[in-house]
Structure formats: C-alpha cells, structure tokens
Amino acid sequence: MSSATLLVSAQNKIQVLENEVERYxxxxxxxxxxxxxxxQQNIVLGNK
Structure with a gap:
C-alpha cells in the first residue's frame, strides 16, 4: 500500500470518528x- 493510500485511509477513518463524536x-x-x-417540571410540582 502506498503512503498516499495509507494517508487517505487514515483521513477517512478520522472523518468517521469525528462524525461519531459529533453524534454523541x-x-x-x-x-x-x-x-x-x-x-424544571419537578420544581413546578413542588418536589425539590
């Protein structure tokens, strides 16, 4: 695998992880x- 292919693969994996982090x-x-x-509802009901 060429270094360019490895770089693109790593960038894609990073993007997937960033998307997952954003969802969380x-x-x-x-x-x-x-x-x-x-x-807030609990306070309105008088339960603190």
Whole structure:
C-alpha cells in the first residue's frame, strides 16, 4: 500500500470518528436539555 493510500485511509477513518463524536455530542446535549426540562417540571410540582 502506498503512503498516499495509507494517508487517505487514515483521513477517512478520522472523518468517521469525528462524525461519531459529533453524534454523541448532539445526543448528550439533547439529554442535558431533557434533564433540565424534567428538573424544571419537578420544581413546578413542588418536589425539590
């Protein structure tokens, strides 16, 4: 395998991992928003 082929392969793998990280970040933000929402509802209901 040429070094150019190895470089492209590595770049593709990096891109796949970056996309995966972005999906996890998005999921984490959605979960944090959901937690905040539930905490607010809990406060409104008088449960602290």
């Amino acid at each position: 970040r998005t999921r984490e933000l959605k979960l944090l928003d959901r937690i905040r929402s539930l905490q």
